[in-house]
Amino acid sequence: MRKLASGVRLEFIEPLMPTLVEKPPEGDGWSHEVKFDGYRSQIIRDAGGVRIFTRRGLDWTSKYRDLAKAAAGLETEGAIIDGEIIVLNDAGLSDFGELRKAITRRQHDLYFVAFDLLHLNGHDLRDMACEERREILSSMIEPGGRIQFSEALPGDAASIFHLVDKAGLEGMVSKRRDSKYRSGPSTNWLKAKCYTIDEYELLGVEREAGKPAFALMAERGTGRYVGSAFITLNREMRERLWQRVQERVGAAPRGMKRTAPQWVKPGLIGRVKHLRRGRPSSCLAAGFPGRGLAMPIRRKAVDAGIFDPAELALLGRGSGSPQAPAASALFVAGGNLVFVGGEGCKDLCLLGLRNLEVVQGPPEFRCDLIELCGRDPQVPVGLFKTERRRAGLGGDELEGATGNVADPQRAHELEAGQPAKVLGVPFPQLWVLGLLADYGVFHDCIAKVVHHRCDGEHASQPLVKTFLRRGLLGLRLRVVCSQYGRRCGGYRQPCDDASSCERGRNSRFHLWVPSS
DNA sequence: TTCAGTGCTCTAAGTTTGTA
DNA sequence: TACAAACTTAGAGCACTGAA
Numbered sequence A: 001m002r003k004l005a006s007g008v009r010l011e012f013i014e015p016l017m018p019t020l021v022e023k024p025p026e027g028d029g030w031s032h033e034v035k036f037d038g039y040r041s042q043i044i045r046d047a048g049g050v051r052i053f054t055r056r057g058l059d060w061t062s063k064y065r066d067l068a069k070a071a072a073g074l075e076t077e078g079a080i081i082d083g084e085i086i087v088l089n090d091a092g093l094s095d096f097g098e099l100r101k102a103i104t105r106r107q108h109d110l111y112f113v114a115f116d117l118l119h120l121n122g123h124d125l126r127d128m129a130c131e132e133r134r135e136i137l138s139s140m141i142e143p144g145g146r147i148q149f150s151e152a153l154p155g156d157a158a159s160i161f162h163l164v165d166k167a168g169l170e171g172m173v174s175k176r177r178d179s180k181y182r183s184g185p186s187t188n189w190l191k192a193k194c195y196t197i198d199e200y201e202l203l204g205v206e207r208e209a210g211k212p213a214f215a216l217m218a219e220r221g222t223g224r225y226v227g228s229a230f231i232t233l234n235r236e237m238r239e240r241l242w243q244r245v246q247e248r249v250g251a252a253p254r255g256m257k258r259t260a261p262q263w264v265k266p267g268l269i270g271r272v273k274h275l276r277r278g279r280p281s282s283c284l285a286a287g288f289p290g291r292g293l294a295m296p297i298r299r300k301a302v303d304a305g306i307f308d309p310a311e312l313a314l315l316g317r318g319s320g321s322p323q324a325p326a327a328s329a330l331f332v333a334g335g336n337l338v339f340v341g342g343e344g345c346k347d348l349c350l351l352g353l354r355n356l357e358v359v360q361g362p363p364e365f366r367c368d369l370i371e372l373c374g375r376d377p378q379v380p381v382g383l384f385k386t387e388r389r390r391a392g393l394g395g396d397e398l399e400g401a402t403g404n405v406a407d408p409q410r411a412h413e414l415e416a417g418q419p420a421k422v423l424g425v426p427f428p429q430l431w432v433l434g435l436l437a438d439y440g441v442f443h444d445c446i447a448k449v450v451h452h453r454c455d456g457e458h459a460s461q462p463l464v465k466t467f468l469r470r471g472l473l474g475l476r477l478r479v480v481c482s483q484y485g486r487r488c489g490g491y492r493q494p495c496d497d498a499s500s501c502e503r504g505r506n507s508r509f510h511l512w513v514p515s516s
Numbered sequence B: 001t002t003c004a005g006t007g008c009t010c011t012a013a014g015t016t017t018g019t020a
Numbered sequence C: 001t002a003c004a005a006a007c008t009t010a011g012a013g014c015a016c017t018g019a020a
Helices: A061-072 A096-105 A130-140 A157-166 A235-247 A280-285 A309-315 A353-360 A378-391 A427-438 A442-451 A460-471 A476-488 A498-507
Strands: A016-021 A030-035 A039-046 A049-054 A079-087 A110-120 A147-149 A171-176 A184-193 A195-206 A214-218 A225-230 A269-275 A302-307 A328-332 A337-341 A348-352
Touching: A030 A130, A030 A157, A030 A184, A039 A061, A039 A110, A049 A061, A061 A079, A061 A110, A061 A147, A079 A096, A110 A130, A157 A171, A195 A235
Parallel strands: A016 A184, A110 A147
Antiparallel strands: A030 A171, A039 A049, A039 A079, A079 A110, A171 A184, A195 A214, A195 A269, A214 A225, A269 A302, A328 A337, A337 A348
């Protein structure tokens, strides 16, 4: 570790750039984080104050006034923090499209998600192991503020990736735990992205020597131009495409402003693999606003296989993402629990880690519940404790919660008369909770676990509301309510399934032991 | 004061150019 | 000859600068 003299003005460090991979790496040597969709940035705090730099080293402190103010509150003499500046949308996901507007108009909506610490109090930390750097960083950041720590998601990479995909996130970043920080491209950090594959009609192609070849694509049916895509076919397919284009030379579509060296007659269909913008459902729905040629393909597309419809039918190709595994798992809350998403996405269960092997039995997961396996009541308690500790957002009291009827001698988490700190969720966990809410299991299941620890009939409701409100920093409650409103006409009763609820009340927890 | 032009952010991969 | 780096492309929205 190199030590610099105190009072030295720290300088921008070129960020480490992760390598794009198809699948995240497996193994214990890697830690995994959510990939946020925002601006890569670097906060520098030294004797000269706080500065915030862009990925290329431009000083954008003046654009990030609120974040600079927040960074000034960090308890350190000097630090260089690597992270991403993001804005959350109504769904609680980072929204790149809203970021530019927020920078100029909604400073209060900006967040800095910190994921690495390069320098601290005169010490250059770049030669330390990634895991150690992040541990120090984690201890520096108070939860619940404008600067958030990007929590690692322990668990197996494939399962995390599956749920990241399901949650509508952009992707995930895997970091070698023992790696040093080195500027520029590196394979110590790997990013795996979630793509959507859709079919579009080919309008024309741009092909010039020395430049990438593009396919201009239109919405099928309407023929409306939606954007261009990189053509990444192999040599054989590429030649086949050029041949097809030559055979179907056509005129430019009416009203088309863009120019293409070669327009083609309608009838050629291309499959375009593109990144999402927000949630998958909103990608297309919001991707065609009524003001001309919108661009649902935010970034360059790849895998633009071009076929005519007949050939497409023969090949039996359809749109959509690759088939998801029948069931998968994700560890949350300090590794105590695992959420298991079964086939159809409606069945989410909460299991102890040691029961992970039963994940492969989708037929058993038809209960649409989050259940506790292992008969250890401390497990769900651990979940809430962990989230509370991480969030650290004081202020609100949880009404209605009373003593623990199951164990009257033991202090209850939500003891009556004892102001309980509000539960909150650090960013990386938000989408897990959002996912649960979207599947309609949040209130019924997590709340149910809490409910059975209380003697108040509706004690869980304010808890969940508060949990949501705080977890999404003012955004989530409104959205979740409207979602429930649409689906269920308001909040559901604590349990839809009365018998299930009664069983739970009597037994304190729903117990489900998988048959071996 | 208005308008036009430029620069900035994000992204990926083919092509060209430069270096070892 | 092989590899690495730079350049190119698209889109949106905003800030900034300079000219009219």
